[in-house]
Amino acid sequence: MTSRADIDVRPIDESEFPDWSRAMNVGFLREPTISEEFLEARRAQYTPGRTVGAFDDGRCVATFRSFAQELTAVGGAAVPADAVTNVTVSPTHRRRGLLTRMMAQDLAAAKERGDVVATLIAAEYPIYGRYGFGPATWATEWTVDVPRAGLDPRWAGPEDGGRLDLVDAEDVRKLGPELHARLRRSQPGAVSRDELWWQLTTGAVRFLPGFREPFFVVYRSAAGEVEGMAAYTTDDTWGDAKQPLNTAKVKWLTGVTPAAERALWRYLCSIDWVVRVRSGYRAPDDLLPHVLPDPRAAAVTTQADFLWVRILDVVRAMEARTYGAAGALVLEVADAGGLAGGRYRVEASADGAGTCAPTTENPHLSLDVADLATLWLGDESAVRLAALGRVREERAGAAREADALLRTSRRPWCPDIF
Numbered sequence: 576m577t578s579r580a581d582i583d584v585r586p587i588d589e590s591e592f593p594d595w596s597r598a599m600n601v602g603f604l605r606e607p608t609i610s611e612e613f614l615e616a617r618r619a620q621y622t623p624g625r626t627v628g629a630f631d632d633g634r635c636v637a638t639f640r641s642f643a644q645e646l647t648a649v650g651g652a653a654v655p656a657d658a659v660t661n662v663t664v665s666p667t668h669r670r671r672g673l674l675t676r677m678m679a680q681d682l683a684a685a686k687e688r689g690d691v692v693a694t695l696i697a698a699e700y701p702i703y704g705r706y707g708f709g710p711a712t713w714a715t716e717w718t719v720d721v722p723r724a725g726l727d728p729r730w731a732g733p734e735d736g737g738r739l740d741l742v743d744a745e746d747v748r749k750l751g752p753e754l755h756a757r758l759r760r761s762q763p764g765a766v767s768r769d770e771l772w773w774q775l776t777t778g779a780v781r782f783l784p785g786f787r788e789p790f791f792v793v794y795r796s797a798a799g800e801v802e803g804m805a806a807y808t809t810d811d812t813w814g815d816a817k818q819p820l821n822t823a824k825v826k827w828l829t830g831v832t833p834a835a836e837r838a839l840w841r842y843l844c845s846i847d848w849v850v851r852v853r854s855g856y857r858a859p860d861d862l863l864p865h866v867l868p869d870p871r872a873a874a875v876t877t878q879a880d881f882l883w884v885r886i887l888d889v890v891r892a893m894e895a896r897t898y899g900a901a902g903a904l905v906l907e908v909a910d911a912g913g914l915a916g917g918r919y920r921v922e923a924s925a926d927g928a929g930t931c932a933p934t935t936e937n938p939h940l941s942l943d944v945a946d947l948a949t950l951w952l953g954d955e956s957a958v959r960l961a962a963l964g965r966v967r968e969e970r971a972g973a974a975r976e977a978d979a980l981l982r983t984s985r986r987p988w989c990p991d992i993f
Contacts, residue, residue: 582668583630584637584676591635592621595628598635602663605784616782619771627680629664629673636668639677641685644993645767646694646884649953649983650897650927651760657685657887658766659695660993678706679912686887686914691895692948693885694766696992703883707912709945710880711952712764712987714856717863717873721850725868730845733838736797744777747791750801757831763896763952764882764987772991776806776826789826792842794835803828803835805842809849819848825855827990833862840866856881858988882989884948889915892951893931898923900979907938907969908947915944923980939973942966953983 587595593614601607622642629637644658659681664673685693697703697710732739742750751773759765774780778788787808794803806826814820823843830836840863843852854863856877864870886892889908903922910916920934940957942950946965949955957977960966968974 581631582636582671582673584673584680585627585630586624587626587628587635589618589621589623591628592618592626594635595626595638598628598665599638599661599663601665602638613782616780619780625681625684627677629668629677631668637664637673637677638662639674639681641681641693644694645759646692647759647763647765648892648896648951649763649987650895651763652895653759653767654691654892654895655689656766657681657688657690657693658993659693662695674702675706682706682885682887682912682914689888691886691888691891693887695883695885696881696989697883700880703885704945705911706885707910707914707944707948708883708885709943709948710882711884711948712880712882712954712989713859714877714879714881714988715859715861715875716856716877717854717861718876719844719852719854719863719867720872720874721844721852723869724844724872726841726844728845730841732842733794733834735834735838737802737834737838738795739838739842740793740795742791742793744779744788744791746793747777747804747806748773748779750793751804751829754801754804754829754831758829758990761831762988762990763983764954764989766882766989766991766993768991792839794830794838796832796834802832803830803839805829805839807843809846820850821848822851822853823849824853827855828857829990836862837866856990856992858986860986861988882987884951886915886944886948886951889917889919889944889947890931890933893919893921894929896929896951896953897927898929898980899927899982899984901925902976902980904973904977904980905934905936905939906947907941908944909942910944912944921980937969939968939970940966940977941969950977950981952987953981954987956982 625641627639628635640661641659644656645653646656789806805828807823809823812820864873905920921931923929957974961974
């Protein structure tokens with residue numbers, strides 16, 4: 576067995592991209608053979624210096640990639656983020672510290688660049704807490720039993736003067752970016768989408784197996800403004816008695832107004848032959864179940880953590896967000912990674928603005944940097960974390976005060992897998 580020291584962990588050059596891609600497929604249990612078409616399409620994601628591999632005797636055995644991203648904080652400000660993805664270790668090289676080495680290099684570089692946070696979508700829950708990441712948003716998927724939903728089968732479109740139109744992929748690439756930008760300005764937890772994202776979702780670039788061109792539907796308000804859009808696919812399933820039993824699967828749905836969300840969900844639940852609608856990953860407090868006359872027709876099929884956040888700069892992270900009340904809180908933040916630990920005073924004014932600075936005052940709450948990340952986007956309760964033993968009150972009542980400052984009226988949500 577090769578010693579840990581003999582395994583070379585470093586950024587790859589472009590000539591090593593095929594070997595790196597093969598190792599990534601192995602780690603994700605996909606077919607290891609890489610086609611030229613796959614490689615050509617996937618090269619668009621290659622970033623020099625941020626595509627990292629571990630090499631044993633010249634063969635890539637672990638992969639890691641990061642890219643520039645923006646994450647929306649509470650209140651709508653965008654902070655620069657280091658988005659981590661394509662993390663794999665081949666089965667032959669587990670438990671040798673390769674992920675730890677790759678992660679340490681990447682987070683140190685992100686801190687040096689001035690990124691405020693790092694982000695990822697965790698395939699497995701236990702892995703990333705030890706690197707200072709905490710689950711900051713959750714996702715829920717519903718399956719709607721359409722015949723049970725209680726909707727009027729005669730419904731033919733919005734009743735608010737708006738309209739719905741099916742559009743093609745080119746329209747989506749034109750209209751989608753601005754619509755998502757509007758969503759990001761109001762949705763804590765949302766992340767930026769680059770041009771490649773829109774090419775992938777519309778099929779202009781294809782490197783994942785099994786791509787099916789979705790249907791795209793757009794909602795326009797009575798004034799003609801694009802306020803919502805959804806992408807969905809359907810199967811072709813019929814029962815023995817020639818009854819349609821089709822399922823519509825929502826790839827993504829964006830609504831920047833409640834009217835747009837309601838209209839899009841009603842549309843999806845009124846398509847002829849469709850008896851089930853799978854919602855895709857939504858915020859746990861999405862409007863969907865209660866858009867239906869019978870909310871029980873929407874059964875929860877997935878409920879899980881989603882976006883994980885690692886705070887790299889406590890001062891900038893806490894000053895980027897807004898607060899729910901006036902008050903002050905002194906936090907003792909532990910960080911085994913040595914990137915963001917310390918004692919900080921957070922002070923919020925009545926208008927929601929906040930300041931943060933290092934301090935020598937006695938702490939009110941002590942917590943790990945991963946738990947601070949969980950609280951930062953407003954989804955988790957400090958009182959709940961204290962009950963779990965993950966936050967320690969140094970002053971009685973401090974956890975309740977933290978909740979008054981940090982929690983949000985609607986839950987944060989990340990619409991994207993990356």
